[in-house]
């Protein structure tokens with residue numbers, strides 16, 4: 001595929017004729033919730049076979065005009081990323097390991113037969129947008145700007161093959177806390193009826209299709225009074241994989257942490273990777289090994305398992321209290337956030353917000 005490779009791309013800045021008035025914006029960012037308060041601007045970059053990436057703009061956030069035959073609407077050729085802009089203790093805006101999101105985006109693109117986007121262009125588009133809309137940074141405690149880069153197939157063609165035209169976009173959303181109640185621990189339904197990803201499928205790609213397939217199992221879990229779904233492996237329905245959008249960790253009474261291995265059916269979370277590093281730095285043993293639902297239940301009952309937590313950019317680190325399946329339910333540890341869960345969460349959040357020293361070069365200052 002043609003690739004406009006290393007040449008840095010110039011963004012055309014389109015003026016905004018009607019940004020949201022300051023008083024309305026202030027009201028919206030005082031208590032933004034998650035994923036519903038959007039900022040004034042967006043990034044768009046076009047791709048086609050002849051020109052590669054071109055027409056990069058930073059302009060007003062507005063509805064897209066798409067041909068009804070465009071491929072994304074029919075065959076779901078779409079990928080996305082999710083990361084946050086934080087405000088450091090000194091007031092500067094910063095990103096957390098954005099080059100990892102850029103790399104993962106291209107990994108997803110390759111699986112969905114979409115063009116590669118140079119990592120510098122990915123990060124630069126985010127930098128420009130965040131700085132343009134920095135006044136949207138939430139005033140609520142623990143707030144951030146949630147960044148959603150994504151790519152869609154825009155070619156109008158109903159034949160089944162990779163499209164020949166794409167659009168890359170970045171939008172921003174003011175974010176408070178991800179879970180409505182700011183819940184201290186979530187409850188989880190282990191789905192034995194539905195799977196998220198099969199070997200050879202798209203489980204390791206961040207694509208909208210994976211989420212579409214998770215909506216029914218998620219709705220079933222909610223109907224049972226549970227907060228989230230946990231998926232098991234597709235072959236044996238036994239090995240714990242992850243939640244619909246978060247990776248899982250298990251903490252044992254000897255201080256060992258276990259997280260399922262990246263076998264191709266699990267999304268390689270950047271939060272997961274960061275927590276493995278932080279835990280090892282503390283001297284904890286972290287193993288990437290398979291863990292079965294029956295082991296989870298038995299170890300919670302015996303007390304060998306003391307904590308379980310889920311992690312991802314949106315909710316950071318969230319304790320798992322109650323676990324239920326067709327076989328009944330069990331409680332992990334105290335049913336609330338354990339010490340290791342809280343300590344690792346605090347460590348990560350302190351680095352992201354520039355309170356603790358950034359020993360790994362994870363924080364990218366934007367100004």
Ligand SMILES: *Cc1c(COP(=O)(O)O)cnc(C)c1O
Nearest residue numbers: 245246247267269270271312313
């Ligand atoms: C995005 C995502 C995660 C978390 O990844 P982070 O990089 O930590 O935000 C975990 N699982 C799935 C399925 C995801 O889509």
